[in-house]
Amino acid sequence: MIDRLLEAARSSTDAGGADALWRREERTAIAFESGRLKTAGITEEAGINLRVVSGGRMGVAGTTAATPDLAELVARARASAELGEHLDLAFPVTASLPRVPTFFDRAVNASLDQLIALGRGLAERLAREGCQVNVAIEREVGETAVGNSAGARGGYPATGVGVTAEIIRIAADDVLMIYDQYVGGDLPTDGDLDALVRSIETRLESALTIVSPPEGALPVVFTPAGLSAIVLPLEQALSGKTVLQGSSPLAERIGAQAFDTRLSITDDPLAPGGPASRPLDDECVPSARTALVERGIVRGFVYDLETAARAKARSTGHGRRGVFGKPMIRYTNLIVGEASRDVGAQHAAPLLGGGLIADIQDGLIVDDLIGVGQGNVIGGGFSHPVGLAYRVQRGEITGRVKDAAVAGNVYDLLKRIGGFGSDGRWLGSRWSPSLRLEGVSVARR
Amino acid sequence: MKDRLAAALKSSRADYTEIRVERTWSSAVTFRGRRLETATVSEDQGGFVRALNHGCGWGIASFTSLDALPAMVARAHELSRAVRLDKPISLADTVPQVADAALDLDGDVRGISLAEKKRLIEAYNGAMLAVSDAVVDTQAIYRDEVSEVWYVNSEGTALALLRPEVAISGTAIARRNGTIEKGLESIGLRKGWRSVHGLENTFSVVARRAVDLLDAPRVQGGAYPVILDNELAGVFVHEAFGHLSEADFVYENPQAREMMTLGRRFGKPVLNVGDNGAAKGLRGTLPFDDEGTPTQDTPLIKGGILVGRLHSRETAAALGERPTGNARAISFRHPPIVRMTNTYIAPGPTGRTFADLIKDVKLGVYACGAFGGQTMLENFSFTAAWGHMIRDGQIAELVKDVVLAGNLFQTLDRIDHIAGDFTWNQMGGGCGKGGQSPLPVTEGAPHVRIEEILVGGDV
Numbered sequence: 001m002i003d004r005l006l007e008a009a010r011s012s013t014d015a016g017g018a019d020a021l022w023r024r025e026e027r028t029a030i031a032f033e034s035g036r037l038k039t040a041g042i043t044e045e046a047g048i049n050l051r052v053v054s055g056g057r058m059g060v061a062g063t064t065a066a067t068p069d070l071a072e073l074v075a076r077a078r079a080s081a082e083l084g085e086h087l088d089l090a091f092p093v094t095a096s097l098p099r100v101p102t103f104f105d106r107a108v109n110a111s112l113d114q115l116i117a118l119g120r121g122l123a124e125r126l127a128r129e130g131c132q133v134n135v136a137i138e139r140e141v142g143e144t145a146v147g148n149s150a151g152a153r154g155g156y157p158a159t160g161v162g163v164t165a166e167i168i169r170i171a172a173d174d175v176l177m178i179y180d181q182y183v184g185g186d187l188p189t190d191g192d193l194d195a196l197v198r199s200i201e202t203r204l205e206s207a208l209t210i211v212s213p214p215e216g217a218l219p220v221v222f223t224p225a226g227l228s229a230i231v232l233p234l235e236q237a238l239s240g241k242t243v244l245q246g247s248s249p250l251a252e253r254i255g256a257q258a259f260d261t262r263l264s265i266t267d268d269p270l271a272p273g274g275p276a277s278r279p280l281d282d283e284c285v286p287s288a289r290t291a292l293v294e295r296g297i298v299r300g301f302v303y304d305l306e307t308a309a310r311a312k313a314r315s316t317g318h319g320r321r322g323v324f325g326k327p328m329i330r331y332t333n334l335i336v337g338e339a340s341r342d343v344g345a346q347h348a349a350p351l352l353g354g355g356l357i358a359d360i361q362d363g364l365i366v367d368d369l370i371g372v373g374q375g376n377v378i379g380g381g382f383s384h385p386v387g388l389a390y391r392v393q394r395g396e397i398t399g400r401v402k403d404a405a406v407a408g409n410v411y412d413l414l415k416r417i418g419g420f421g422s423d424g425r426w427l428g429s430r431w432s433p434s435l436r437l438e439g440v441s442v443a444r445r
Numbered sequence: 446m447k448d449r450l451a452a453a454l455k456s457s458r459a460d461y462t463e464i465r466v467e468r469t470w471s472s473a474v475t476f477r478g479r480r481l482e483t484a485t486v487s488e489d490q491g492g493f494v495r496a497l498n499h500g501c502g503w504g505i506a507s508f509t510s511l512d513a514l515p516a517m518v519a520r521a522h523e524l525s526r527a528v529r530l531d532k533p534i535s536l537a538d539t540v541p542q543v544a545d546a547a548l549d550l551d552g553d554v555r556g557i558s559l560a561e562k563k564r565l566i567e568a569y570n571g572a573m574l575a576v577s578d579a580v581v582d583t584q585a586i587y588r589d590e591v592s593e594v595w596y597v598n599s600e601g602t603a604l605a606l607l608r609p610e611v612a613i614s615g616t617a618i619a620r621r622n623g624t625i626e627k628g629l630e631s632i633g634l635r636k637g638w639r640s641v642h643g644l645e646n647t648f649s650v651v652a653r654r655a656v657d658l659l660d661a662p663r664v665q666g667g668a669y670p671v672i673l674d675n676e677l678a679g680v681f682v683h684e685a686f687g688h689l690s691e692a693d694f695v696y697e698n699p700q701a702r703e704m705m706t707l708g709r710r711f712g713k714p715v716l717n718v719g720d721n722g723a724a725k726g727l728r729g730t731l732p733f734d735d736e737g738t739p740t741q742d743t744p745l746i747k748g749g750i751l752v753g754r755l756h757s758r759e760t761a762a763a764l765g766e767r768p769t770g771n772a773r774a775i776s777f778r779h780p781p782i783v784r785m786t787n788t789y790i791a792p793g794p795t796g797r798t799f800a801d802l803i804k805d806v807k808l809g810v811y812a813c814g815a816f817g818g819q820t821m822l823e824n825f826s827f828t829a830a831w832g833h834m835i836r837d838g839q840i841a842e843l844v845k846d847v848v849l850a851g852n853l854f855q856t857l858d859r860i861d862h863i864a865g866d867f868t869w870n871q872m873g874g875g876c877g878k879g880g881q882s883p884l885p886v887t888e889g890a891p892h893v894r895i896e897e898i899l900v901g902g903d904v
Binding site: 029030033034036037038039040041042043044045046047059060061062063064065066076079080083084085112113116130132168169170171172173174175177215216217242245246247249323324325326368370371372373374375376378379380381383384385386387402403404405406407411441442443444445 | 480486503524531563581620624625626627663668700821825852
């Protein structure tokens, strides 16, 4: 399909070149509602995305049609290019690709009954009086092929498995929601499932007592899940796109000590079994590790082909495209943590607080915040009500707090990190331990 | 197409089968800074089959290849049979509907050239860039679509629907040294090309606000009396109460049913809330939902008392209530789930104005515009785009990072005044739930005063 499409593009455009992606996905999903299996479903989807450079301008087009009219697709991409901007886009030539496992037989071969048994086992282990348990399992089998007019070709099959479990406990007017997940290329191991169950149990048990929230500038431990509000501004600032646009606070800071000397951030598409691992990106650029922050020093940004061309940089292999629209920058596996630590295989963290609370006189553990991503994210400031948070007093968790809000600026708070937890884990395609930050504003009613 | 669907439906061996097929034509033009990002025309198509058998669960198949339709009907039946249920799923009765319903295209976007759309959004983007040198980055998006939807089910419903949509949004990033601020405005309409002209000033205001926020202090954290403007009050009712009234949250959970018992008081007598999928000309408006149920105006809170909730056929049957036409899916890739349409806080007494709400507030916050909102059912956030302090009954200095922390049981009950200045706020973006985002919805509200609510920030 890719060859025929590129041939159709070549014969009907000038020498500007083209690249294309074809992707097919088949998903099987089952859902347990209130502990009962309610739904089983499949999704089959295939599509093709074409980009052409015509008259020095770039255009894109895509289709989900089963037997696409290639000439029509090329014409639509050319029409898009007529309005496009000038771009000196160099398509990568053939290169050898790194080996990284993306396809797991166990995941492919799992029958519907096996997936149902997995979900039922999990739902039964989480069942308890007065709690609604919802479990969902999704297994995806996909195939990606990419190619360009410079002769590069690549492709890989991939599997993905997502297991999500949620407990909703309503007692009078108190609503408690606890959620965790496993996301990986292969089916979860028994150990992964044990960790998922214990992770939810630990969070639930510590949440049964409600205590009043503290107030003031306090030490706060952000769990790997609670860390989203802290990491999101960095993800935006370390994107070559915001750097190019002039809106990244880290744009002029390559080589500068912007953060605590223990903080490192790496994007690693080659992490074995990583949820976003793959041998090449959607623009035929071979995958490689990208150091973004090393020991607190800003080292680099992530780029796709277009952003790299405009910024006079090299693509780091972070082009991601869907069926419609043009490639955009997307991180793969983002590793956030202490420079010296290795990335583990843990998918859920049964330990709450990451071993960072022993010397906290009064503070919080934040596991979930509400409204992350809805403020002025690029500026680094955040302010969120807590969704799930625990009070720490004299080194111990004393209970769950409600009706409190945390606020701060990530660029100030990450200059001095109070500690990295021993609970590093995957959460989707991000790996991180808990992080303790000092002087986070905690407001209460 | 209808004949093809009828034939596929006939081949089904399931007790209940529904088929939805969509063909969506869309175009999009995006500017970022001074540069055009993309200008594209796309066609997306696919189908969805859902089957239900007695004593079994739902079997679902979605697919992009329509040639696979007969095979997918069989697959959905098999998947349903694989799900054994002790307590059967039943569907509330509805009258089968046969209709061809085309919403007003108001200038069919399919007949307008991409170049013309580019000119329009380029002008709006230019309006943001022209405001100040401090505007370092912008994003201006024009997007339209016309979706043809066919829906049939084995009870005799057969619908052919035409759903247009046009949306534009502007984001401006202003920067001075280390300080970076954002302005955001979006408009989404279930209309066409004619409805999105003459908005230069809207875009200028967005950029001006981002620049003004550079000099504004962060709001001090704590509990305040807060007045919400119409836009934020709409987001508030969506997050604070809309999601709670979606019956899929309560129908399988006895404790949730108890908490949400009809007749329970949630607010003062001034508070009236509803959801109206049949309102004329709004983004959340549909003649029928994605189970073929006609939409309607559903009162949720009357005089502060819980009086209704939003249903699919399944949740209505489980609770012994009537379907409300709120089963919606964002596309053929998803099953319908209980969703809002056009959710509103009804206006207070005619003639009650913003000035009446503010006059006796000594120290408070006027929270304006919306960056978004999110709920965890009891607790929820809603993020203002900007705010002003209220001092001695007067609007005072501009403040930023105004994020409100709501609690279902406390915040609704602390709404003590509602103005008469109701407006529908046709924002772009949309609502997310169960992996389905963005769903087109509208919110409507007048100015609303909350006696006391937590505002996040430094303390």
